[in-house]
Amino acid sequence: MNAEIIGVGSELLLGQIANTNAQFISKGLAEIGVNVYYHTVVGDNQDRLRQAIETAEKRADLIIYTGGLGPTKDDLTKETVAEYIGKTLITDHKSMANIEDYFEKISRKMTENNRKQALVIEGAEVFPNHHGMAPGMAVSHGEHIHVLLPGPPSEMQPMYKDYLEPFLLKDMGTRERIESRILRFFGIGESQLETDIEDILDAQTNPTIAPLAANGEVTLRITAKHETSAGAEEMIRKAEEQILSRVGDYFYGYNDTTLMKEAIALLKERKWTISAAESLTGGMFQEELTGIPGAGLILKGGIVCYTNEAKQKLLQVSDSTIKEHGVVSEACAIEMAENIKKLLGSDVGISFTGVAGPDELEGNPVGTVFVGLALPGREPFAKKLNLGGMREGNRVRSVKYGCHFLLHQLKQ
Numbered sequence: 001m002n003a004e005i006i007g008v009g010s011e012l013l014l015g016q017i018a019n020t021n022a023q024f025i026s027k028g029l030a031e032i033g034v035n036v037y038y039h040t041v042v043g044d045n046q047d048r049l050r051q052a053i054e055t056a057e058k059r060a061d062l063i064i065y066t067g068g069l070g071p072t073k074d075d076l077t078k079e080t081v082a083e084y085i086g087k088t089l090i091t092d093h094k095s096m097a098n099i100e101d102y103f104e105k106i107s108r109k110m111t112e113n114n115r116k117q118a119l120v121i122e123g124a125e126v127f128p129n130h131h132g133m134a135p136g137m138a139v140s141h142g143e144h145i146h147v148l149l150p151g152p153p154s155e156m157q158p159m160y161k162d163y164l165e166p167f168l169l170k171d172m173g174t175r176e177r178i179e180s181r182i183l184r185f186f187g188i189g190e191s192q193l194e195t196d197i198e199d200i201l202d203a204q205t206n207p208t209i210a211p212l213a214a215n216g217e218v219t220l221r222i223t224a225k226h227e228t229s230a231g232a233e234e235m236i237r238k239a240e241e242q243i244l245s246r247v248g249d250y251f252y253g254y255n256d257t258t259l260m261k262e263a264i265a266l267l268k269e270r271k272w273t274i275s276a277a278e279s280l281t282g283g284m285f286q287e288e289l290t291g292i293p294g295a296g297l298i299l300k301g302g303i304v305c306y307t308n309e310a311k312q313k314l315l316q317v318s319d320s321t322i323k324e325h326g327v328v329s330e331a332c333a334i335e336m337a338e339n340i341k342k343l344l345g346s347d348v349g350i351s352f353t354g355v356a357g358p359d360e361l362e363g364n365p366v367g368t369v370f371v372g373l374a375l376p377g378r379e380p381f382a383k384k385l386n387l388g389g390m391r392e393g394n395r396v397r398s399v400k401y402g403c404h405f406l407l408h409q410l411k412q
Contacts, residue, residue, distance in 0.1 A: 001168075002035045004060035006052055008068035008077050009151060010043035021066040021149075021156055028160055032169060033178050033225065034062065044074040053084050057144050062168070067151030069134035071113040078137075078148055082121045085141040089119040092126050095135045102133065121148075127163035131155045138167055145171070179232035180223040183240060186259060186404050188250040190218045196246045200239075207235050209243070216397045217259075218250075252407060259403035260288050266410040267298045272347035272376070274406075276302035277315055277340040279327070279353040280369065285399045300346040305336070315339045326362040328354055333372030333382035341374045349374040350406060351382075352398050357391040367394050371402045375409055 005022045012019050019041060026036045038059065042052045049068075056063045068077030082089050096118035103110035117134040120126050127136035132155035138147045147164060149156045185193060190213035194201065201209055207224035222239050226232035244251055253262050267274060276285050283304045289295050303314050308327055311317040317327075317335050325331040333351050341349030354369030355361045361368075367387035374380035383405055387394045 001033075001061050002037055002059070003029055003062040003064060004038040004040060004056040005036060006049075006056060006063060006065045007039070007041045008044070008049060008065055009041075010045075010074075012041045012067075013043050020153055021151065024153065024157055025064060025066070025160060028165060029168075031178060031180050031223070032165060034168065044068065044076060046076050046080050049076065049080045050084055053081065053146075057141075061143065062145050062147065064147045064149065064164075066149050066156055069117065069136075069148060069150050071111075071116050071133075075116070078119060078121060081139075081146055081148060085121075085139065085146065087122045087139070090122050091115070091118050092120045092135055093118075094128070095120070095126070095133070098129075099133050125167065127159050127167075129155055129159060130162075131158055136163065138164070177227065177229045177232050178223065178225050179229055179236060180221055181236050181240065182255045183220045183222065183243065183251060184253045184255075184257065185218045185220070185247060185250040186216070186252055186400060188218060188247060189213075193218050193220075193247055193250070197243055200242060200246075207232075207239050209239065216393075216400055252404070259400055259407065261292055263403045263406050263410065264289065264292055264295065264298060266407065267348070268294065270347075270410065273298050273300045273345075274348040274350060275300040275340045275344040275346040277336040277349065277351040277372075278302060278304050279306055279311070279336075279351075280356040281352040281395050281398050281402075282306065284395055285350065285352065285402055288399060300344040302344075303340060311336065315343070326364075328362050328364045328368055328370065330370055330372075330382040330384065333370035334374070334380045335372075337372030337374040337382070338380050347376050348406070349380075350402055352402060354385070354394075354398065356394045356398075357389075366391075369394065369398045369401075371398065371405055373405060373409060378409070 005025055007019045007022055011017050022039045029036050040052050042049050065077050068075045099114055099118055120135060120137050121139045124137035124139035129135050132150055134150050136149045136159050138145060149159055190211060194211055207222050210221045212219050222236045224232040224235040226235060252259060278285055286302045289299055305311045305315050308322055315336055316339050317332060321331050321335055333353050336351035337349040351372035355364050355366050357366035367389055369385040369387060370382045372382040385401055387397055
């Protein structure tokens, strides 16, 4: 089955919102073996949407629309699709009842145009909307399936998982099971990783292996098809074993995990606490850490010490260290990590100091960063990074490298 995704809405073309719906749906379809060959975006214009439908039917079996199901006059998706396939719109009474109940609960008068949201294409399979008002639907037209989903991601995503994916699996009638696993790597570039496993990638058939680089990390998605889930999992295991024999030193976790989640898990396992002294990262390490449930069990706190004066007064970095080595130095990073550990009474101290950009500091080029670590029973140390990127990227990558170095130490 080949698919095309059509995002409907002038706000997409104007750049007011990003088309994250297409990304989400493409990822989901790939996991069940549906090929997505085209993404299309069209504004709130009936003629242009009709042209997009005509084109899509020439190159796809499955056409998925997102957006344009709301109550206003510019919401034209189901009207246009219904007209194109020669069917009428009818009221879905369950959806209408849900809409009326919603307005009754919030004690607001329902305007007449809200009834439009309960309209569905005659003969369509209706997908209830448990997170909004407009239902989704799927309807056949010749050899094609047209699927209409709401635009807001908070409504579209659960509808896709709860209703569209089961519908497609049933319609495809496949006996094969499709399983996938994501391997996550850090500290190796996409080009180097691909070079190291090039022969494996060239030989792939089933399972398939797809590399992707994003935010300073590299992932490999392994997807296998088999008559049973267990069989597919075994195929994935063998492929993973072969890959990790080459690049296992850079592997840190599976699927939706992050470097920070992995670090937190190991800190909890050891029952260690951590505190952070942050200069160029400005609290970013602590912000990411506290965004993960359970962070309160391991984070003692931290200090954002952006200026030399703050480093001396708050962190008690010695005047001699700053004069002899500078704040962008191994010595300063080590002292920051040691002192934050002592001041807050944590088991682990981590520090970040460096040059985020756009200007040099103390003769150091942009992207020069030192990450310091002080752990129980070990000599404190600092790692130097030469990132050389843009300001925000340098800050984000500094935090990732901090988690990477911490993970390496915690695994020892």
